[in-house]
Amino acid sequence: MTNELRLTRVFVELADTLIDEFDVLDFLSVLTDRSVGLLNADAAGVILLDPHGVMHVVASTSDQAQLLELLELQNEEGPCLDCLATGRAVVNVGLAEAQERWPAFTRALADGGFQSAHAIPLRLRDSVVGAMNLFCTTESRLSDDDVAVGQALADIATIGLLQERAVRQSGLIAEQLQAALDNRVLIEQAKGSLMASAGLDVDQAFQLMRTYSRRNNVSVRETARRVAERSLSVDQLRQS
Amino acid sequence: MGFRYLLDGDAGPDVAPDPGLLLLPGDMNVTTVTQILATIHGQSGGGTSLPDLLCMDCAQTLRLTAVGMTLTNTAGHRTVVGASGLIASRVEELQSDVGEGPSVDASLASRSVIHDDLMIDSGARWPIFAPAAVAAGIRGVSALPLRVGGVRLGSLGLYRSSPGHLDDAQSDTAETYAAAAVAVLVGLQGEATETALHPDLAAPMAYRAVIHQATGFLSVKASLEMSEALLLLRANAFAADRPLVDVAHDVLSGQLRLHPEEKEDD
The missing domain is CATH 1.10.10 (Arc Repressor Mutant, subunit A)
Incomplete structure (x- = not known):
């Protein structure tokens, strides 16, 4: 199956999830699973910023403690924190540079059995509401196309969050x-x-x-x- | 989950939901709901309310005799907020008066109700409504529930002068109109303050206000529960073959006395 076809299938699957008995957690869980498959990563997670600027893990491909820690740790340092600060994807940071920029994060990454990590922003108009984090057991590089696919997936995640909000607002008004x-x-x-x-x-x-x-x-x-x-x-x- | 507050309206960037994206149940055709909303919004401004316009548009699209939209509160009190015309308004009001009918059932049970021909096998289902609706020229009926998640808002009633029911494609279209009706109701109320009804919804409610006043009046005069007082009004309206609103007016004005004798409670 070509990459385009796989991507299309993922979008169709996610669009179905959006309409039918929408559950934001299920939706983000499907999204992280498919992102891992499409971008040749080994684990993924989605974090959202709360109004106080604290990151929270809302979805991940596994409940493995080390993965969750890796995500949480980025409240201090890491690609997600940088991604949220700049609003840009943080990808393909080599090991040497990573050790320098995020020493604690890079040690934890190795402890978790990973060698590289990427972060793609969840954008909402001009602001960034969270990020999708990808982890790889090799020192992987994402091509420009990969980054574009990752951004499209992250944008879908944002749409899912908006849908959740719209549904809850409707419920409130109906009440x-x-x-x-x-x-x-x-x-x-x-x-x-x-x-x-x-x-x-x-x-x-x-x-x-x-x-x-x-x-x-x-x-x-x-x-x-x-x-x-x-x-x-x-x-x-x-x-x- | 601790992150849900992130999705609240006051957290993060403010994004007004597109009314077309609101709550489309099941496998709804998003484009069509948006199209319906666009159509009726395009026709609004001439003094006709959006719920009325939606009913008219629905009747036209599905070639129905009448379409009516009714709000129902938690106690089952109904307010007809939209009608494609006089027949629609009569058939919906009739169900509010007698407390039975397809719209009442759809709203209460939160599911679609279909009856192909009111002249056949409708006696047990709706003994009062069926003959009255037939007399008003209605034969085939269906009604769809209007709801948002677990909140029941009311019903969309579809009526035709000939027997029969909607085919699958028409049923899908009817479902889409029901979804659009929900979007209209939520959209209107979203413009109102938290505790008051939107004027387009409050105005129709004023029509039946007298019924609730007469209910309260009778409950004191005859020492009845509100629900019993309403039944007494209904029974009288049915026996006299009069609209409930008329009976209520007469009770309040003292022209009609339904309570056995004056009792002083306090």
Whole structure:
């Protein structure tokens, strides 16, 4: 199978994951697995920056402790940290240079059985939200084409994260919509209750609840709930 | 997982989700949802709400007699927010009045409901709705649930004057309209404040507000639970063959007395 064909298949697979019962962790896990295959790496991981600038591992090809440590370690030094700082891919850094730039990271890399590491940014418009890290047991070099493929995969990861955010925002708004509908019904029922028990018209009933709510610093919704379940009498409302 | 906050709206760069990308369930055709949204947005501005425009567009595309969109709250109270025309609005309101019908079922059970011909085998399913809908000129019905994840928002009801059902391709298209309807509802409410309804959704709600007021009124006058008071209103509307809204008005104005005798609670 040609590289182009393999790449196309990966994109189709990832696109399917994006739409069908989307789970961001599954998605990133598939992404790291396929990245390793396409770019002849031996392990991969995705890290994201939190609002305080701390990196967190969100996906990796294995749960091997040394791999996770390698990823975490880069909060101090390593290709990911440099990648996040510059917004550019950090690839093909030779062993000698790596030892000089990231001595602790390079020692840990060797301890983990790897000889080289690459980092590709997860870009969102002008900022960098995280990075994909590739680890190789040989001193591998990525061609320009490889870097382009890696960047395309990283961009897909960013799309997946945006999708996750969009889905969760929709859920939040839908819940607000439900709550607003529930409130409206409750308030109308409470108005009706007051019309019956105090002989008020609909506007007076609402005014009474609103005044009480303001004075007692509770929401109109809460006042309406108490009126509807009759734990708040007309006299109490008026005395407030 | 500790990283989820990274995906929150206030963390990192602010990206407004493209309404066309919002929540497309299953194997939805993304382009088509986007196309529907583009079409109805293109027609908006003439005073017709987006939910109405979506229903009209859906009826036209699928050659249906009527299409209606209804919001449902957690207690099952319904508000018709969109209709392709008068019949759609009547058939949807009818289901809200009698508390049964394909839209009610779709919204409650969160699944699609199909009935090919209301003149056949519909008596057990919808004893009140079916004959009334037939009288309004409706034979074939289907209804799709509108939901976002686990949140049930309501239903999209599809009605035709002849018996039969949508073929597979049409069903897919209907599903796409349901996804677009969700995007419209979420999009509208996304523009509103957290606790209030968007005006396009609040205005239709005002129409049935009187029913909830009469429910509260009756619950006090007859010492009933809200749900029992609503049933009493419904039973009266059904017996008198009148819209629930009319009965509610009469109860509030004192023209109609449904409670046996005056009771003073407090």
